Structure formats: C-alpha cells, structure tokens
Amino acid sequence: MAMIAARAVTTDQETQILGVTWADGHESAIPYATLRDLCPCARCRNTREEGRPMLHMALTTRLLEWKRIGNYALNFSWGDSHDEGIFAYDYLRGLCPCGECEPARR
Numbered sequence: 001m002a003m004i005a006a007r008a009v010t011t012d013q014e015t016q017i018l019g020v021t022w023a024d025g026h027e028s029a030i031p032y033a034t035l036r037d038l039c040p041c042a043r044c045r046n047t048r049e050e051g052r053p054m055l056h057m058a059l060t061t062r063l064l065e066w067k068r069i070g071n072y073a074l075n076f077s078w079g080d081s082h083d084e085g086i087f088a089y090d091y092l093r094g095l096c097p098c099g100e101c102e103p104a105r106r
C-alpha cells in the first residue's frame with residue numbers, strides 16, 4: 001500500500017494529544033506519551049532494545065514544534081530537548097490508537 005501522507009497536524013498541550021488528519025481522510029489522536037515511548041530515533045531505539053526504561057518526559061514537557069521532513073515524515077521537538085525522532089508517515093499511522101486501526105494490527 002502506498003504511504004498515506006499527513007495532511008494536517010494539530011497539537012494540544014492541555015490534552016497532550018497530537019491530531020493528524022491523513023490524506024485518506026482518517027483522523028488519528030495520538031498521545032504525546034506514545035510518541036515518546038515509541039520514538040524511532042537511535043537513542044530511544046537502543047534504550048528499548050536493551051530493555052532499559054524509557055526516558056519519560058515530565059507532565060510539563062511541551063511539544064515545542066513539529067516540522068515536515070521531506071514528504072515522508074514528521075519530526076517533533078520536545079521541551080526536554082529531545083528532537084531526533086523522525087516519524088515516517090506509515091510509522092506514525094501505525095501508532096494510531098483508534099478502534100479502526102488498533103484491531104487491524106492484532
């Protein structure tokens with residue numbers, strides 16, 4: 001399946017949820033905590049592979065900004081100066097916790 005692009009992205013510090021509207025019309029509400037726990041950067045990947053606890057962000061940690069990487073990924077900059085994660089669209093879509101996407105992955 002072709003990769004589905006993220007059309008619109010919203011952030012909400014209050015609810016700590018990232019909103020993504022996809023090119024196919026699907027909408028994802030992905031908690032910030034999920035983005036951090038499953039951050040695809042080398043540092044976080046190593047931490048997970050070695051079974052070490054993930055560096056959890058504080059409740060007050062902000063999502064400072066997000067930007068597009070080419071036409072295939074999003075990158076997030078966190079208030080605790082973690083900004084290495086490159087979330088390819090298909091990876092990000094895979095994090096969608098909605099009732100439609102979740103059962104399809106089981």
Ligand SMILES: [Zn+2]
Nearest residue numbers: 039041044085
């Ligand atoms: Zn990371």
Ligand SMILES: [Zn+2]
Nearest residue numbers: 096098100101
């Ligand atoms: Zn979904």
